[in-house]
Amino acid sequence: MVSEPSTVTLRSRTDDDHDVLFQLAADLDTWEERGPDSPAPLTREAYDARVAAAASDSGAAVRFVVDVDGRAVGSISLFGFDQLARHAEIGIALIAEARGRGIGTIAITQLVEFAFVRCNLRRVHLQAIESNVGAIRAYQKAGFELEGRQREHAWVRGHYEDIVLMGLLRSEWSARQVTA
Incomplete structure (x- = not known):
């Protein structure tokens, strides 16, 4: 059980x-919320192979563990970097007991700061299925704006859902820092 967070940090995987x-990766209940692949049981061997492959492709993504008071509760990453236009996509996944507690909002806010200050990005963006209202609310609290939607773009648990597209510009983020 995850208690109320006193410290949420982003750190390297151990x-x-x-x-x-x-x-988290093997959670079939949230499979469609995390990617376009067909839901299927994930073996530990397949997961370990995926982790090893991702580690050898160091330029493709920046990955962190979401840590609450010394315990891993999820992962968050920047990926799909466009070095010319200076943008990347953000993605987060939390274990069930860490959701709805403000942990995602804090982690997203920390990664956004990393993206703008450390990676010199101009824009970060994301996609979420429309029914994932908790995640969308966390993204909005972190400053993301609705930019559009892809209608009936995702097959989610027996029906089609819209994909919500959201983004945040560095100039918008900077303005929020002045008022905070």
Whole structure:
């Protein structure tokens, strides 16, 4: 059980995190919310191979573990970097007991700051299925604006859903920092 967070941090993955991150990756209940692949059981061997492949492709993404008071509760990343236009996509996944507690909003806010300050990005963007209202609310709290939708773009648990497209510009983020 995850208690109310006192400290949410983003950090590198350690060997101790693999069980929690495997649990998250293998969660069939949220499979469609995380990608376009067909839902299927994920073996530990397949997961370990995917982690190893991702580690060898260091330029493709920046990945962090979401840590609450010393315990891994999810992962968050920047990926799909466009070096010319200076933007990337953000993605987050939390274990069930960490959702709805403000942890996602804090982690997203931290990664957005990393994207603009450390990676010199001009824009970050994301996609979410329309029914994932908790995630959309967290993105809005972090400053993301609705930019559009792809109608009936995702097959989610037996029906088609819209994909909501959201983005945040560095200039918008900077303005929020002045008022905060």
